[in-house]
Amino acid sequence: MKKMLTLFCLSIFSFTFSQTAEEIIRKYVEVSGGINKVNNIKNFHSSAKVEQMGMTIPVDIYTTSEGKMLIKVVVQGMEFVQMAFDGKESWGTNFMTMKPEKSSSEESENMKRNSKDFMSPLFNYKEKGYQIEKMSDETVEGVSCFKLKVSKGTLLDNSAEVQNIDYFYIDKENYLLILQESEITSGEMKGKMEQSVFSDYQEINGVLFPFSMTSRIKDVGGQTIQFDKIETNITLDEKMFSFPEQ
Amino acid sequence: MKKIGNILNICLLFLSYSFSQDTVKINSKEFFGDYKARQIGPALMSGRVTDIEGHPNNNKTIYIGSAGGGVWKSMDGGMNFFSVFDQYNQSIGCVSIDPNDPDNSIWVGTGECWTRNSVSIGDGIYHSEDGGKNWKKMGLELSERISSIQIHPKNKNIIYVGVLGALWGDSENRGVYQTKDGGKTWDKILYIDEKTGCSELVIDKNNPDILYCTFWEFRRTAWSFSSGGSNSAIYKSIDGGKTWNKIHQGLPSGKIGRMALALSPSNSSILYAVVEAEKNELKGLYKSEDAGLNWKQINSNFELTVRPFYFSRIVVDPKNNDIVAKAGLFGSISRDGGKTFKNFGSMHSDIHDIWFDVSDSEKMIFATDGGVYRSNNSGANNERVENLPLSQFYHVSTDLSSPYNVYGGLQDNGSWVGPSDSPGGIEAGDWVSVGYGDGFRVYPNLNNSDLIYSEMQSGEGIWRYDKKNKTIKNIKPFPEKEEVKLRFNWNTSLCTSPNKPDRIYIGSQFLFMSDDQGNNWKKISPDLTSNNPLKMNQSESGGLSADNSGAENHCTIFTVAESPLDEQWIWTGTDDGMVHLTKNGGKEWINISKNFPGLPSNTWCAHIEASSFDKKVAYAVFDGHTQNNKNAYVYKTIDAGETWKNIASKEIESFARCIQEDFQNPNLLFLGTEIGLYISFDGGLSWAKFTNGFPSASVHYIDLQKNTNDLVCATHGRGLIILDDISFMREVNNKTVNEPMYFFNKAHFYINEESNFGGTSTENQFVGENSNKNALIYYYLSKRHSIGKMTMEIFDEKGQFVCELTPGKQKGINVVEWNFFKKAPISAIGKTFDGASMQAPKVSAGKYRIVLNKGKEIFEKWIDVDYPKNSVFTLEERKQKEESVNECVRMIESLAYLVYQIDELEKHVNNQKSNPKLKKQAIELSLKLANIKSNLVITKGDNYVGQGEKQLREKLSDIYSTINAYSGAPGAYQIQNLKDLDEILQKEILSFKENKSVQTYLNNCTKSNITLPKIKTFEEFVNKK
Structure with a gap:
């Protein structure tokens, strides 16, 4: 509730004077719950669903502050891992065999390099060594936004080091993150921008979480994932992140 | 008295005109939201590409600039390209990669420099610091055409820019410019005069203080072209642009035209120049082997001298200074330092730029009038890039x-x-x-x-x-005996009648009409142009190289509009600014050319649109760019052309070419301009640029399709772009845009039942987007929904839940699509996916209620869903299909429920395997359950070719998907198959229900006080909400 009040106050007293990237992020963090509450979260589990062609597909997502991640999907009662990462290796279920398979070593390495992005790359960006830059304001989702560029080092593409950059669009009125985008750095879609659009924010243990996220390639229709429940700091069996013993 | 009456009438008309509407001002980026245009290309013929720039040490990264389609980037060596410059001026002069940071720092000079009649106009220089993802305009806004950008190889802040400048008039904004602060400020460091611009600029990368440039004196009018003059020259600087010297030792004297210039990357002493000279024998290729001190003519082949204004580009192999490629009609290459050339192999003619791969110079890329070509063998064989819809x-x-x-x-x-x-x-x-x-x-x-x-x-x-x-059949009209030559515009005014299907018009200086599909013609007008002989010397056009292609034909009718309300009313507009109206099918013509306030004389009348609401109402669009005037002139008359008002507002940033009036709302107008599409909701009081999926491309013509309300735009560089069904725009007014939430009226949708086996394109071919066949629910939100839940559900007339949709939440227009699907049946859980049952059934025709839950607010809208018009299926056939599908769903879900009960029991049984009292029974029952289940669903194998034998679930799904996929009645054999399967299903259900082992087990559990498995009811199990 306190966060909603902060949000309300920021909306009322939002000024139009030029703000630095640092100030924008400070307000974004404040609106999100404040850095202490954010840092208190060590992991979270989201129960979600995706509507597709008349089917409701349940999805469960587990992430930890160490960058571990598991995305489980249930189709026709059959559960499979769309993607998992245990801090070292990335893997997922092969749809044909329904057996786990490891991702390429380069994909795992890139996951590792992005593993500091728990909750948001903007939280504790200095400690992560990220460089930020304020760009020209842009309108997204009909809303005038601050645009921030976050340089996070490099990723690998066929053994070559390529820049790892995210762009953040933060609502100028209430400092909520509306859109995050980054360039696809390898594969068939290389060069295209992938985007995540956030909405339906709700407060969980003092921290704002988006309960709706649409993932898409820029200018192409996307897929929305709707979160039903988010729980933080749960007891996790760490084994679930690791490639299963065969 | 009559006169006073007329004056009073005119005043009253203008009063009503002025006060009948309110301004509906919208912010385009905050308004159009989800509503996007679709680009259908095509790319099979692509379009003119003006410049190629490759990464200096990564041959996978290539940029191309196009004549009217912006900048495109390839990251796979030219196999696929994607657009990176949509929001900015689409006419590109050059692209330059900064050698100091080639992965990120890219400069673009706008304004194509291949100055044909239809060339567009640029608006300055742009810079990207992230490989084309984001751009910043860096000045030189009035440059109009930038020919070259050279970046100091050791200092990214020092940049030299060659500005060719204005084509259609004098301008001081041309010459060589330099910045020393990365584009914040610019100094003009070489200027000749207001007629002569820099057409090429080269830097010596081995010694960046050395620069070379060519200057070209040139001019176009709407009726002529002139290349050459005494001020065209080659200059050299050896002090970073501080001083320049003409280097013409060995070059022809007299007037010079356009020149190509190239410095060998591997030997800074060798320069090649292709010179347009006064004397034909002195035209051609010149070479210097002493860094420009002396020149020697070495070749004057056709391909070297052809159309210098269009082909002045010469490129030297990065590793071998004897290999030289020249742009041209077919293009040519020399392997002996220019002594001899051979033409490239087949590709689209008109080659404007050539790129050698930095690591293998036999690999080349060509910029042509028909897009980009790749070659692996020095241009002998060439393959066209098929994903450039230019x-x-x-x-x-x-x-x-x-x-x-x-x-x-x-x-x-x-x-x-x-x-x-x-x-x-x-x-x-x-x-x-x-x-x-x-x-x-x-x-x-x-x-x-x-x-x-x-x-x-x-x-x-x-x-x-x-x-x-x-x-x-060639139906071109010919002059009558003794008549003067007919003058047809380059873009001849051919059109059809909105009243008589077999009637067509063709305009020369006269208007011709045919009522029999062009078999016979009747001249229905006198010369409707200014008939100015000074503007008819096209055979003299071209300057130092004759160029009489017809592109400069002038004093011609350019636009013809027959009123949709009266076939006798015909409007004409000419390229020399004359506008006429006949009210009696051509018997008499009224010259109304002088009635346009504020319009410079002889401004090209680009388009006249006769209104669908009142025959006295018309719109006239004038394009002054060939008189060096880039203002928008968009006039409307409501009194048959006696008076006109310019309805172009300050929001329109470039000249206009065409207008389209809506058929239902006279205040809804669409305007094609040189930098994109503008829309007005208030009859032209204000305009908003439409940018969703619509690049800033030149819009040459617009058509509003009568049945679909699709707005089809012809762009000159980005193909055809369609705004599907603009009917919702008819409701945009000050009331609707001030509502917190507004559902647009469209509420009648037709179920899409088309099916096909798809297309034939390969991976790298452009495919134009189809229209969306789903029910599209439009609503407007005055504020974005960011906090709290927002959902959308559909219910049928009886209030039964049908499905959930994902609502749009942005400020502005949201478009939610519903594919008419209900929820898919719940299928039994097996070892593998049951793909066939994943497809949901579609709803029946009827009324449906859309419910939008936005926090505590609820908004509702009813829609009508109908079967397709002209469907081949009868209602009776549909009823049979729907009944069969419902039967299938019932069976699939009954089986799913049966398997669910077995699974729940099995879990229970497995838990009792360690219970000494029940262990034996549990093990036996577990085996029996597995056996039962194996007949119901696939319990082994994988989802590909290792799949197990199909069981009841898969057989049921097969018949379900077969019946469900077709909108007509199922065949008798299909219904029989369904009955057969139902019999098996009922037996299995009964068999499980009466299974003695199960009964005994459950009784024993009860006796042992073991909680029985919790089984949902069937209704709970199939609850889809």
Whole structure:
């Protein structure tokens, strides 16, 4: 509730004077719950669903502050891992065999390099060594936004080091993150921008979480994932992140 | 008294005109939201590419600049390109990669420099610091055409820019510019005069203080072109641009025209220049082997001297200074330092730039009038890039088919007809050629769309093509005996009548009308132009190189509009600014050219649109760019042309070319300008640029399709762009845009039942997007929904839940699509996916309620869903299909419930395997359950070829998907199959219910006080909400 009040106050007293990237992020963090509450979260589990062609597909997502991640999907009662990462290796279920398979070593390495992005790359960006830059304001989702560029080092593409950059669009009125985008750095879609659009924010243990996220390639229709429940700091069996013993 | 009455009438008309509407001002980026245009290309003929720039040490990264389609980037060595410059000026002079940071720092100079008649105009220089993802304008806004950008190889802040400048008039904004602060400020460091611009600028990368440039004196008018003058020259600087010296030792004296210039990357002493000279024998290739001190003519082949204004580009192999490639009609290459050349192999003619791969210079890329070509063998064999939709349309029209077809002609790429929708998307193979040469206006006969009228440049061919019978008749009118020569514009004014399907018009300086599809013509006007002989010397056009292609034909009728309300009312506009109206089918013509307040005389009348609401109402668009005037002139009359008002507002940032009035709301107008599409909701009081999926490309013509309300725009560089069903825009007014939430009226949708086997395109071919066939629910939100839940559900007339949709939440227009699906049946859980049962059934025709839950607020809208018009299926057949599908769903879910009960029991049984009392029974029952289940669903194998034998679930799904996928009645054999399977299913259900082992086990559990498995009811199990 306190966060909603902060949000309300920021909306009322939002000024139009030029703000630095640092100030924008400070307000974004404040609106999100404040850095202490954010840092208190060590992991979270989201129960979600995706509507597709008349089917409701349940999805469960587990992430930890160490960058571990598991995305489980249930189709026709059959559960499979769309993607998992245990801090070292990335893997997922092969749809044909329904057996786990490891991702390429380069994909795992890139996951590792992005593993500091728990909750948001903007939280504790200095400690992560990220460089930020304020760009020209842009309108997204009909809303005038601050645009921030976050340089996070490099990723690998066929053994070559390529820049790892995210762009953040933060609502100028209430400092909520509306859109995050980054360039696809390898594969068939290389060069295209992938985007995540956030909405339906709700407060969980003092921290704002988006309960709706649409993932898409820029200018192409996307897929929305709707979160039903988010729980933080749960007891996790760490084994679930690791490639299963065969 | 009558006169006073007339004056009073005019005043009253203007009063009503002025006060009848309120301004509906919208912010385009905050308003249009989800509503996006679709780009259908095509890319099979692509369009003119002006410049190629490759990464200096990564041959995978290539940029191309185009004449009217912006900048495109490839990251795979030229296999695929994607657009990186949509929001900015689409006419590109050059692209330059900063050698200090080639992965990120890219400069773009706008304004194409291949100065043909149809060339567009740039608006400055742009810089990207992230490889093209984001751009910043860096000044030189008035430069109009930037020919070259050279960046100091050791200091990214020092940049030299060659500005060719204005084509259609004098300008001091040309010459060589330099910045020393990365583009914040610019100094003009070499200027000749207001007629002579920098056409090429070269830096010596081995010694960046050395620069070379060519200056060109040139000018176009609407009726002539002049290349050359005494001020054209080559200059050299050896002090970083502080001082410049003319280096002409060995070059021809007298007037000079356009020159190409190249410095060998591997030897800084060697320069090549291609010179347009006064004397033909002195034209051609010159070479210097002492860094420009002396020049020697070495070749004057046709390919070297042809059309210098269009082909002045010469490129030296990065590793071998004897290999030189020259742009040209076909292009050519020398391997002996320019002594001899051979033409490149087959590709689209008119080559403007050539790129050698930095690591293997036999690999080359070519920029042509027909897009980009790749070669692996020095241009001998060439392969076209098939994903560059840069087509340069001059015009578009549509027919009344369903789906409708689009017709149009392209710069240097003929005339075409293609579908607005096609299985698998609109592919290259869907387009049919309907005209040669440069293509312009193409119209179908609306009574018989097998008959197509098309034309080529300057009316040299005007055809009636019978697509069905494969006959072509040239229907071009000829002058009558003793009559003067007919003058046809490059883009000849061909059009059809909105009242009589077999009537067509063709304008030369006279207006011709045919009422029999062009078999016979009647001249229905005198010369309607200024008939100025000073503007008719096209044979003298070109300057130092004659260039009489017809592109400069002038004093011609350019636009003709017959009123849709009265076939006797015909409006004409000419390229020299004359506007006439006849009210009696051409017997008398009223010259209304002087009635346009604020319009400079002789401004090109680009388009007249006769209103659908009142025959006295018309719109006239004038394009002054050929008089060096880039203002928008958009006039409206409500009194048959006696008075006109300019309705162009300050929001329009460039000159306008065409206008389209809506058929239902006279205040809804669409304007094609040189930098994109503008829309007005208030009759022209204010305009908003439409940018969603619509690049800042030049819009040459617009057509509003009568059945679909699709707005089809012909762009000159980005192909055809369609705004599907603009009908919601008719409701945009100050009331609707001030509502917190507003559902637009459209509420009648037709179920899409089309099915096909898809298209034939390969991975790297462009495929135009089809229209969206789903129910599209439009609403407007005055504020974005960011906090709290927002959901959308659909219910049927009985209040039964049908499905959930994902609502849009943005400020502005949201478009939610519903594919008419209900929820898919719940299928039994097996070892593998049951793909066939994943498809949901579609709803029946009827009324449905859309419920939008936004926090505590609820908004509702009823929609009507109908079966397709002209469907081949009867209602009785549909009823049979729906009953069978419902039966299938019941069976699939009954089986799923049975398997669920077995699974729950099995879990329970497994837990008792360690219970000494029940262990034996549990083990036995577990085996029995597995055996039962194995007959119901696949319990082994994988989802590919290792799949197990199909069981009841898969058999049921097979028949379900077969019946469900077809909108007609199922066959008797299908219904029988369903009955057979139902019998098996009922037996299995009964068998499980009466299974003694199960009964005994459950009784024993009860006796042992073991909690029985919790089984949901069937209703709970199949609850889909």
